[in-house]
Amino acid sequence: EPEVTQTPSHQVTQMGQEVILRCVPISNHLYFYWYRQILGQKVEFLVSFYNNEISEKSEIFDDQFSVERPDGSNFTLKIRSTKLEDSAMYFCASSGTSGRARQFFGPGTRLTVL
Amino acid sequence: TQLLEQSPQFLSIQEGENLTVYCNSSSVFSSLQWYRQEPGEGPVLLVTVVTGGEVKKLKRLTFQFGDARKDSSLHITAAQPGDTGLYLCAGGSSGNTGKLIFGQGTTLQVKP
Numbered sequence: 703e704p705e706v707t708q709t710p711s712h713q714v715t716q717m718g719q720e721v722i723l724r725c726v727p728i729s730n731h732l733y734f735y736w737y738r739q740i741l742g743q744k745v746e747f748l749v750s751f752y753n754n755e756i757s758e759k760s761e762i763f764d765d766q767f768s769v770e771r772p773d774g775s776n777f778t779l780k781i782r783s784t785k786l787e788d789s790a791m792y793f794c795a796s797s798g799t800s801g802r803a804r805q806f807f808g809p810g811t812r813l814t815v816l
Numbered sequence: 817t818q819l820l821e822q823s824p825q826f827l828s829i830q831e832g833e834n835l836t837v838y839c840n841s842s843s844v845f846s847s848l849q850w851y852r853q854e855p856g857e858g859p860v861l862l863v864t865v866v867t868g869g870e871v872k873k874l875k876r877l878t879f880q881f882g883d884a885r886k887d888s889s890l891h892i893t894a895a896q897p898g899d900t901g902l903y904l905c906a907g908g909s910s911g912n913t914g915k916l917i918f919g920q921g922t923t924l925q926v927k928p
Contacts, residue, residue, distance in 0.1 A: 706858075733914050745859065745904065745918040758913035793858050801866070802914030803847040803906075807858035 704728045706808035708794050714814045715784055723779045723811045725794030733802050734777045735795040736769065738762070739810075745793070750802075751777065784815045818843040820907050822919030829895055830927050837890040837903055837922045845907035848881050848888040849916065853902045895926045 707726045715721050727734050736748040750757040751769055759767075768780045777796075781788055791812050795805040821840050829835055839848070847866040851859035863872050865881035865888065872879045876899075878891040888905055902923050906916040 735914060735916075737916075737918075744920050745906070745916075747915045747917065750913045750915055752913075758911060758915050760915075795858075797914055801847065801864065802912070803849060803866075803908030803916060804861065804864045805849070805914065805916060806861060807851075809858045810856075812856075 706794055706796055706806055708792075708808035708811050710811060711809065712812045712814070714816065717786055717815055718783050721781050721784055721813065723781075723792050723794075723813070725777045725779075725808055726775050727777055727794065727796030728798065728806060729775070731796035731798040731806075733757075733797045733805075734769075734771070735797075735805060736779045737793045737795065737807075738790040739793065740790045748779075748792075781813075784813075786815050789813055789815045818845070818907065818909055818917050820905055820917055820919040822905055822922055824922060825920065826923050826925075828925040828927065831897060832894050833926075835892050835895055835924070837905075837924075839888045839890075839905035839907075839919050841886050841907065843907075844885050844910065845917075846885075846910060847908035848885070849906040849908070850879055850888070850890055851904040851906060853904055853921070855902075859904055859906075892924075895924075897926045897928050900924055900926050 734751040749759045791810040794808040797805045850862045853859045870881045876893045905919040909915040
């Protein structure tokens with residue numbers, strides 16, 4: 703069964719460093735998303751992406767964040783200058799023609815900022 | 817701002833008991849998703865409901881979307897230890913961007 707994959711599974715970085723989190727969505731999906739989950743808190747929406755454009759972004763998704771679909775398979779989230787409070791699980795999700803809300807999530811990348 | 821309140825947050829029951837988890841909001845959602853999440857993993861989609869009053873069944877799990885599309889429930893019949901886990905509801909926001917708004921989750925423990 704097709705699934706969303708994410709790499710790396712765990713990323714440790716120093717405050718102020720840039721990180722790129724990578725995702726390979728399900729192959730025939732058209733809509734892509736990033737969410738994050740700080741330990742013990744709700745899953746929070748960051749950004750949605752369709753047709754090579756951001757459809758919607760949350761207040762969390764400030765100028766330090768960017769997304770890109772550099773080729774036909776990858777979808778990346780870049781954090782330019784990480785802060786301690788960026789430490790969280792980051793989930794990529796994708797959805798297809800059966801409905802944008804019917805989203806399938808990857809296993810997540812645990813980002814630890816020291 | 818659309819919010820989803822999920823209750824209860826924690827539930828510990830004996831094998832064979834029935835239970836219901838609720839997801840409530842004052843806002844209307846275009847759809848309602850239920851996910852299950854294991855520790856350290858991503859949410860796994862269980863069901864999507866889109867029509868007010870819709871009921872879907874998945875073996876011993878019954879999902880219902882409220883008539884006004886502001887609330888939903890998950891009912892588990894004859895719970896098994898394998899049902900133990902974190903259950904999340906997520907509402908599709910009113911904009912057509914696919915944004916999901918999550919509840920805080922219900923941690924279910926089913927004791928043998």
